[in-house]
Amino acid sequence: NAGVTQTPKFRVLKTGQSMTLLCAQDMNHEYMYWYRQDPGMGLRLIHYSVGEGTTAKGEVPDGYNVSRLKKQNFLLGLESAAPSQTSVYFCASSGGTSYEQYFGPGTRLTVT
């Protein structure tokens, strides 16, 4: 099992550009999450999904959109990147009887 994978690992964008981050999990988990982590801080929830075809807003959703067309994939989109979106983005999934979240390796995004 690969667990949770994220692509790309690194990306540099100019202000106003758009991009999509892809998260994939092979554990058949129902729940998936997108977080951002800024230096020296904890994780803040951007959006989450409780199942295929469903999405919901988290703590800091502005400037981001998500889609969950397939159970194993959760996409995070930035329509018009801003320097304030420079961060490390983590995807996670959970399912079954445990609330433990399995995290991907992260995507380091820089917006100039």
Added chain:
Amino acid sequence: GESVGLHLPTLSVQEGDNSIINCAYSNSASDYFIWYKQESGKGPQFIIDIRSNMDKRQGQRVTVLLNKTVKHLSLQIAATQPGDSAVYFCAEIGNTNAGKSTFGDGTTLTVKP
């Protein structure tokens, strides 16, 4: 809004000593708590969890204590090793239907040889 916080941002211990990392939470309705370890350049990794109907749970070299009276959570690491150096986060889960977790800011543990 509710938040989960940690008392100290950094902790330095000698190899072989025991470590205690603390966490204060504010949502008295939280049902479930998890400790995660995050090594440099990696995603957080599950260490141990505890439900609100328990006050102690032990794993391999780790123990989590929950004091609901003062809304305090702690992680004890026995015989701390250099490989334990990392950032430790506590997370509370208030809405168990979605499994959403609220994370604290983390404590950086440094183990000195």
